[in-house]
Amino acid sequence: GAVVSQHPSRVICKSGTSVKIECRSLDFQATTMFWYRQFPKQSLMLMATSNEGSKATYEQGVEKDKFLINHASLTLSTLTVTSAHPEDSSFYICSARDQGERAFFGQGTRLTVV
């Protein structure tokens, strides 16, 4: 299947700082990528849809100023968690759909805010 790469896999940051997470489609172009958040032993909750060259579409209840999304190219989307707080600690994971419209996931990023 298609390859989606996400970095970093783990990050620890101090409260009040910002963290950037990258999601890349390595062998296909993705005009749209999706960002999910997963709490321990829970499902994947869609946060936003990242659209190349335009603004992201956020799901209800997700703060767009808190979770900044940039999709500057057909292979890269970034999620920046701004002014992070301990409650933002979670597993963040991106996905992209290939030309066959199958969705593949990145490795995920475990964010810990201390």
Added chain:
Amino acid sequence: GENVEQHPSTLSVQEGDSAVIKCTYSDSASNYFPWYKQELGKRPQLIIDIRSNVGEKKDQRIAVTLNKTAKHFSLHITETQPEDSAVYFCAAGVYKLIFGTGTRLQVFP
């Protein structure tokens, strides 16, 4: 809004038995229904998918059925093996995917 319900939340079977996981979706516009397997600390892996123009699809020990009228779809795993133990998620959607709550499958030797 869109919603996907998944049952059961946990499922324990003996090696060699079959396992069935069921999902119900709310958005009648949904036309794509993938299933993912997620092992602890890893990314979800696509194991099988089905589109709305097909009622059933099979890949070796794994099969998926879809009933669009009832908005139900199910995952069937036959001849289960210990390495099938993981959390399984269903999803439904047109472009963005909404995920079910997950099923923790344990296969005992």
